[in-house]
Amino acid sequence: MEEKKYEVVVKIFILQVAAIIMILPFIWLISTALKSASEVFTENLSLIPEQFRWGNFAAIMDQAPFWLYMGNTIIVCVGILVIQLLLVIPAAYAFARLDFPGKDVMFLLFVIQIMLPLESIIIPNYLITKKLGILNTRTGLILPFVASGFGTFMLRQTFKQVPNALEDAALIDGAGHLRFIWHVLIPLSRPTIVTFSMISIATHWNDYFWPLIITDVDRVRTLTIGLGMFVQQESGSDWSLLMAATLFVCAPIIAFFLATQKTFIKNFLTSGIKG
Amino acid sequence: MKGKAFLAVLVIVLLFASTASAKVTLRFFYPVGVAGPLVKVINGMVAKFEKENPGVDVEPVYAGNYNQTMQKVQTALLGGNPPDIAVVEISELYSLLQMNALIPLDNYVEREGGKSFLANYFEGFLGNAYGRDRKIYGIPFQRSTPILYWNKDMFRAAGDKLKAAGLDPNRPPETWGELVEYAKILTIREGSQTKQYGLIIPGGWNDWIFEAFSRQNGSQLLKEDGLTVTFDSPENLEALKLWVKLMQELKVCPVLRPWNITPDDFIGGVTAMMYYSTGGMAKIRKTAKFEWGAAFQPKKKQYGTPVGGGDFHIFKGIPKENQDASWKFAKFMSRPDMAAHWSIESGYVAVNKKSYELPELIDFLKKFPQMTVARDQLKYAYPKMMAVNYQLIRNAMTTNLDAALEGKKTPEEALKDAHKLMVEAIKGS
Amino acid sequence: MREKLELYRAYLFLIPGLFFLFLFTYLPIIWASWLSFNRWNLLSPTPKFSGLENFIKLWHHDVFWLVMKNSFFFVTISIFPTMFLALVFAILIDERMKGRVYYIYSLFYPTLIPMAAAAMLWVYIYSPNLGILNILLSKLGLPKLGWLGSSETSLWALIIMTFWKNLGFFMLIYLAGLQNVSRELYEAAYIDGAGWWRRHVAITFPLVGPTSLFVLVVAIILTFRVFDQIHLMTEGGPGNSSNVIVYYIYENGFKFFDWGKASALTTILVMILLTLTLIIFGIFGRRITYTAD
Numbered sequence: 001m002e003e004k005k006y007e008v009v010v011k012i013f014i015l016q017v018a019a020i021i022m023i024l025p026f027i028w029l030i031s032t033a034l035k036s037a038s039e040v041f042t043e044n045l046s047l048i049p050e051q052f053r054w055g056n057f058a059a060i061m062d063q064a065p066f067w068l069y070m071g072n073t074i075i076v077c078v079g080i081l082v083i084q085l086l087l088v089i090p091a092a093y094a095f096a097r098l099d100f101p102g103k104d105v106m107f108l109l110f111v112i113q114i115m116l117p118l119e120s121i122i123i124p125n126y127l128i129t130k131k132l133g134i135l136n137t138r139t140g141l142i143l144p145f146v147a148s149g150f151g152t153f154m155l156r157q158t159f160k161q162v163p164n165a166l167e168d169a170a171l172i173d174g175a176g177h178l179r180f181i182w183h184v185l186i187p188l189s190r191p192t193i194v195t196f197s198m199i200s201i202a203t204h205w206n207d208y209f210w211p212l213i214i215t216d217v218d219r220v221r222t223l224t225i226g227l228g229m230f231v232q233q234e235s236g237s238d239w240s241l242l243m244a245a246t247l248f249v250c251a252p253i254i255a256f257f258l259a260t261q262k263t264f265i266k267n268f269l270t271s272g273i274k275g
Numbered sequence: 276m277k278g279k280a281f282l283a284v285l286v287i288v289l290l291f292a293s294t295a296s297a298k299v300t301l302r303f304f305y306p307v308g309v310a311g312p313l314v315k316v317i318n319g320m321v322a323k324f325e326k327e328n329p330g331v332d333v334e335p336v337y338a339g340n341y342n343q344t345m346q347k348v349q350t351a352l353l354g355g356n357p358p359d360i361a362v363v364e365i366s367e368l369y370s371l372l373q374m375n376a377l378i379p380l381d382n383y384v385e386r387e388g389g390k391s392f393l394a395n396y397f398e399g400f401l402g403n404a405y406g407r408d409r410k411i412y413g414i415p416f417q418r419s420t421p422i423l424y425w426n427k428d429m430f431r432a433a434g435d436k437l438k439a440a441g442l443d444p445n446r447p448p449e450t451w452g453e454l455v456e457y458a459k460i461l462t463i464r465e466g467s468q469t470k471q472y473g474l475i476i477p478g479g480w481n482d483w484i485f486e487a488f489s490r491q492n493g494s495q496l497l498k499e500d501g502l503t504v505t506f507d508s509p510e511n512l513e514a515l516k517l518w519v520k521l522m523q524e525l526k527v528c529p530v531l532r533p534w535n536i537t538p539d540d541f542i543g544g545v546t547a548m549m550y551y552s553t554g555g556m557a558k559i560r561k562t563a564k565f566e567w568g569a570a571f572q573p574k575k576k577q578y579g580t581p582v583g584g585g586d587f588h589i590f591k592g593i594p595k596e597n598q599d600a601s602w603k604f605a606k607f608m609s610r611p612d613m614a615a616h617w618s619i620e621s622g623y624v625a626v627n628k629k630s631y632e633l634p635e636l637i638d639f640l641k642k643f644p645q646m647t648v649a650r651d652q653l654k655y656a657y658p659k660m661m662a663v664n665y666q667l668i669r670n671a672m673t674t675n676l677d678a679a680l681e682g683k684k685t686p687e688e689a690l691k692d693a694h695k696l697m698v699e700a701i702k703g704s
Numbered sequence: 705m706r707e708k709l710e711l712y713r714a715y716l717f718l719i720p721g722l723f724f725l726f727l728f729t730y731l732p733i734i735w736a737s738w739l740s741f742n743r744w745n746l747l748s749p750t751p752k753f754s755g756l757e758n759f760i761k762l763w764h765h766d767v768f769w770l771v772m773k774n775s776f777f778f779v780t781i782s783i784f785p786t787m788f789l790a791l792v793f794a795i796l797i798d799e800r801m802k803g804r805v806y807y808i809y810s811l812f813y814p815t816l817i818p819m820a821a822a823a824m825l826w827v828y829i830y831s832p833n834l835g836i837l838n839i840l841l842s843k844l845g846l847p848k849l850g851w852l853g854s855s856e857t858s859l860w861a862l863i864i865m866t867f868w869k870n871l872g873f874f875m876l877i878y879l880a881g882l883q884n885v886s887r888e889l890y891e892a893a894y895i896d897g898a899g900w901w902r903r904h905v906a907i908t909f910p911l912v913g914p915t916s917l918f919v920l921v922v923a924i925i926l927t928f929r930v931f932d933q934i935h936l937m938t939e940g941g942p943g944n945s946s947n948v949i950v951y952y953i954y955e956n957g958f959k960f961f962d963w964g965k966a967s968a969l970t971t972i973l974v975m976i977l978l979t980l981t982l983i984i985f986g987i988f989g990r991r992i993t994y995t996a997d
Contacts, residue, residue: 011796022810022813028825029825086720088721090720099714100710100715112978113729115921115925116733117925120929120973121736124970125732126957143727152721202816208819208931209954224821227818227820249817268880269883
């Protein structure tokens, strides 16, 4: 099937326009981050700053410990992911391969959790976290997210697609269930696991509401909260510093996804996220 | 045998050392309510305090703006983990007292000399320090009044038109009537664009600004007992009508500009006049490229404003050493030299009268006489309204004021609705 | 005996997950439900049973209905245009063409950045004098808009920003779903003389049904739980014009400290989400377990 030439041209035109419109805000962000404070105060739309003020980034460090926030965010994201995988892989396996009474009901419990994100039940979760004494701790930032219905659902689907024969063969050879999972199932499900991991990291890198509620000290503050508070500090007035801080907060995750783009796209498209 | 003896000595030395160097650590929550990099200034002042007081460490926790800081304090209280000392917006005192969160400071004050100690502070600021039991719970720190800023260059540029209307381009308006006239002339329109506004009255803290209007007209929004609502009064209606007229009818004032960026608008030459806190002055002083002045807010029946800002409060549920150290800290921060430093760096009024005898402040005020305006306006200032669950009351006020200013409700409706909600909030229903 | 072992193994694999699920999802729901029937606020510092009082108060409260209206408006207006455009772009990008990754990322990167960062950026973009939108408008001779500062436009401003943020994510999901649509179907339709639009209406739209369902679920969750951008951009205002349900819950819990009311609102939200779940599962339920098999 040949695509008519004009169809191709139209298609590329639409995509280019869309791409530019979507990227424009980010370019504006970078441009402002490199301007000086007073340069921002004009009605002239200049994309290129008069002087490239790399010093803006040092200046934001001065105002708030952004490196500390970054460290906290990394610890929390990695913590969440690791525990998620530890919980979700066995659970998905049980649902995919084993038979036991109550299986359907329990699976339903996991699936319904997808529709009940933390934000919707934040009030009682706050009270429970308080009772457990983990307010203002990184543990408190991690634990509420570890039981992922979404991950369980995705992995169960993928596990189901691994042929039974493989498993039977492994078991006959004397390998236990755990060895089977580790040596066979997980490698075969790599696209899904990779996709899930990347989505988990991207999601929790961006957590805001929960840390807002349960932390109030710099010691455990995360990047997003640090950024939010920075706004108030500058009272929206020093846009150049504010955009520099915003850029700082976005940069790691964008860099990460750019560096892994081929892997991510390939894995995402074959992961089975399609219903 | 030698080894055991050595160990024993070591243990004893360590024990002794650890008790001897028992440092007191204070958690200090504070807000920044105006434009400017004030976190750095606070950190500097804290460092100086620690140097002078080696046994005390202060952990300053910047907690956001006034609302966020109050929420953090309340959440910390509910979590059983109160800060040692905090600055919150003065209207919140009754809420904190309702939560039984603060210790009275009368003993400390007595020890410092009682009335003579308190005489160091401007009376206008002490009005919000007392609870209903007439005990004192706060020490003033970052205090302000709303004032009028005016762009002298723009006034001069409109000189001819102003003179033709019988107005003096070398001074700002002094009455409500003059305010309207000046604003009309100073608003420049080109086609459908407004190139320059005569006046900007920001949103966000429009309850504070409205209280100012109310006082200028001889009324108030809520009585001192924090229980009697007087929001819906004929004087307040007049005030709201004026405000709505400026925005909707004459369009000399843009509708609902966010609080944060209003100084930007003034600095950027978007407006000839601005109502704002004196606390924004440092930013304007440092970045405005034109001649500007500050003045009392125009009067109706009288000059009048509420005060604003936050006081130090010391919390219950912390060890006695912490309370004592907190008192030291509060005293330090409102010492003449520290209060002067804070005022210069921020634009807030130096709360200590003796600050004005210090050479550095005298010199500074010679260079920037605008900074004296808020202090002088204290003559006409009243304590800010306080109530339990002030957040709810404030929400009722701003929601309805916003609606009136946008033209969605008539001023009469807005006042009635707000009044009703405020009464409900106070009753606790 | 073998079966007993299998049973123990299954439960062993499940217990940790179920434990946290219970602790942070189901227990909170139960607790919130109970608290809904209690009065617990600043003036009444310990929970006291009060029956339906919280719900009745909400029923009579104007702001509650406004918040509900805003929430449903936000969800419906956001979801459908975003899903539609996401599918269109996925189709356009689907072919193995040069620079595909560039197009994917240009649409997808907003999803990656924290909502907090996006909020900051868009506050700047919407800024009345310094923001790029108003500058563009005035250069075109059009009147500047109030955006976040006006109750007419505040919710729309948030919707636009949320659209920018979510479009790429939905597009990517659709792209994954499109991998399963066989090229041969398109070939056949092309040979039959069907144009671009007809081809996709007849083939693509029906075949991405399951994917659409997935996207719909994701979309509903993402839009019902919006909080970050409200908190950072408008604080629900002006005049509650951009107040939505999760933000309203936050206000009642952490600003006004009325835990009873906040719990009642939580219960209502959970009921809404569960009802939506039931509807979706009811209509498409078999598909979910079916396609998984």
